[in-house]
Amino acid sequence: MTCMPLSSAGPSPASTPSAAETPAILDLTIEAMGAAGDGVARHAEGQVFLPLALPGEKVRARLAGKRAEVESWLDESPERVTPPCRHFPTCGGCVLQHWDLAPYAAWKRGRLVEALARAGFPDAPVAPLVMTPPQSRQRADLGLERLPDGRVQIGFHQRGTTNLVPMQECHVLRPELVALLAPLAETLRHLEGLRRLGSAVINLLASGPDILLRTDAPLSMPDRRLLAAFAADQHVPRVAWAGKGSGAEVAAQLGAVRHLLSGAEVVPAPGAFLQASAEGEAAIIAALLEGLPRKLPGRAAIADLYAGLGTLSIPLAARARVTAFEAVPEAVSALATAAGKAGLRVKPVRRDLDRQPLAGPELKEFAAVVLDPPYAGAAEQTALLARAGVPSILYVSCNPVALARDAKPLQAAGYRISAATPVDQFLWSPHLESVVAFTR
Numbered sequence: 001m002t003c004m005p006l007s008s009a010g011p012s013p014a015s016t017p018s019a020a021e022t023p024a025i026l027d028l029t030i031e032a033m034g035a036a037g038d039g040v041a042r043h044a045e046g047q048v049f050l051p052l053a054l055p056g057e058k059v060r061a062r063l064a065g066k067r068a069e070v071e072s073w074l075d076e077s078p079e080r081v082t083p084p085c086r087h088f089p090t091c092g093g094c095v096l097q098h099w100d101l102a103p104y105a106a107w108k109r110g111r112l113v114e115a116l117a118r119a120g121f122p123d124a125p126v127a128p129l130v131m132t133p134p135q136s137r138q139r140a141d142l143g144l145e146r147l148p149d150g151r152v153q154i155g156f157h158q159r160g161t162t163n164l165v166p167m168q169e170c171h172v173l174r175p176e177l178v179a180l181l182a183p184l185a186e187t188l189r190h191l192e193g194l195r196r197l198g199s200a201v202i203n204l205l206a207s208g209p210d211i212l213l214r215t216d217a218p219l220s221m222p223d224r225r226l227l228a229a230f231a232a233d234q235h236v237p238r239v240a241w242a243g244k245g246s247g248a249e250v251a252a253q254l255g256a257v258r259h260l261l262s263g264a265e266v267v268p269a270p271g272a273f274l275q276a277s278a279e280g281e282a283a284i285i286a287a288l289l290e291g292l293p294r295k296l297p298g299r300a301a302i303a304d305l306y307a308g309l310g311t312l313s314i315p316l317a318a319r320a321r322v323t324a325f326e327a328v329p330e331a332v333s334a335l336a337t338a339a340g341k342a343g344l345r346v347k348p349v350r351r352d353l354d355r356q357p358l359a360g361p362e363l364k365e366f367a368a369v370v371l372d373p374p375y376a377g378a379a380e381q382t383a384l385l386a387r388a389g390v391p392s393i394l395y396v397s398c399n400p401v402a403l404a405r406d407a408k409p410l411q412a413a414g415y416r417i418s419a420a421t422p423v424d425q426f427l428w429s430p431h432l433e434s435v436v437a438f439t440r
């Protein structure tokens with residue numbers, strides 16, 4: 001086995017633990033992979049998390065509270081591989097590029113198995129992980145920073161910090177998005193509306209890249225001309241802008257904006273939520289349709305909660321009438337227009353489900369409820385679904401911890417899991433998407 005020193009300092013001899021205190025440098029064996037993608041080891045005072053360490057490895061590490069930095073590898077895992085990206089491990093976009101895909105996939109699937117076991121479903125039928133390919137992400141949320149010399153950097157943040165890693169290559173984003181970054185940085189260099197910090201959400205739509213810039217100063221007239229010239233050069237139909245805390249406005253529009261969701265045309269607002277990749281979206285929809293009861297009553301209706309632009313409502317409407325609940329008004333009106341134009345059986349309703357979750361009698365009309373909440377999950381809404389006894393609940397989750405919490409009341413109310421599909425929407429990150437079908 002080779003040794004791979006991480007820092008420039010050579011390995012220091014491990015100290016012997018004294019009864020009084022744990023030494024700063026320790027030799028540790030990595031027992032498992034933690035939820036955030038760090039190796040987990042144990043020492044006299046408890047667990048410690050080690051970025052970049054893999055299960056089975058022996059390392060010499062410098063302790064810093066609950067974390068430790070590997071100073072050298074004493075025994076490397078055969079599962080260690082060469083990370084494809086030059087920005088690894090500095091960039092916070094990927095934390096697990098150094099792990100072979102087979103054990104990585106088993107670990108990700110295991111996160112769903114564990115989450116469901118914690119909720120009281122130890123024997124849930126969890127399918128193999130559906131992987132999404134590299135260079136498939138259609139949505140990028142990037143930081144912008146003006147350097148003292150006036151240049152602008154664009155990239156993801158370094159893990160756990162606000163420092164930007166200027167992106168020169170990326171193995172998760174669609175190449176069309178990466179290709180835009182150098183010309184965008186050059187344009188932003190001259191933008192008076194960007195003083196120091198900002199962000200850019202870029203959605204790759206059917207009509208081309210759609211950009212929402214958030215900056216720390218208002219746009220000037222020359223800024224708007226600059227953005228229009230950039231849009232024309234780069235074939236970008238729309239560039240929108242928003243200030244701190246203000247809504248988005250169109251800064252330059254050179255063509256129609258459109259996107260296709262299961263074949264239906266929608267016009268997303270700037271920065272609208274899209275599933276991370278077309279492949280992930282297809283896997284979620286397939287798992288949802290598979291998880292619905294084979295036979296729905298003739299006049300059955302489905303509720304789609306946290307519906308966004310209707311990514312899930314539209315394909316669900318092939319099976320039954322759908323009422324789509326969503327808080328963001330722009331998404332509700334985009335879905336209403338799309339449904340009207342295509343004659344879809346989808347009725348969008350604007351509703352804040354945190355303040356006013358669906359409850360009691362209003363749930364009675366639904367044979368199935370689909371919910372796809374944000375990262376925090378939907379604790380109150382799931383408890384109300386359990387109480388109402390909706391026959392089929394399909395939970396699309398982007399957070400196994402929230403899923404485990406939200407599934408508990410369903411278990412207590414007598415639901416069982418008929419299918420559970422983990423989907424790797426965020427390759428090489430610790431994030432996990434899953435679709436779980438609960439029936440009663």
Ligand SMILES: C[S@@+](CC[C@H](N)C(=O)[O-])C[C@H]1O[C@@H](n2cnc3c(N)ncnc32)[C@H](O)[C@@H]1O
Binds near residue numbers: 273308310
């Ligand atoms: C994970 S996204 C899912 C969107 C959609 N299902 C899809 O597949 O594209 C979560 C959605 O919940 C919406 N949302 C967040 N908080 C909400 C709330 N309190 N009430 C209703 N919708 C909310 C967001 O605007 C977003 O569209």
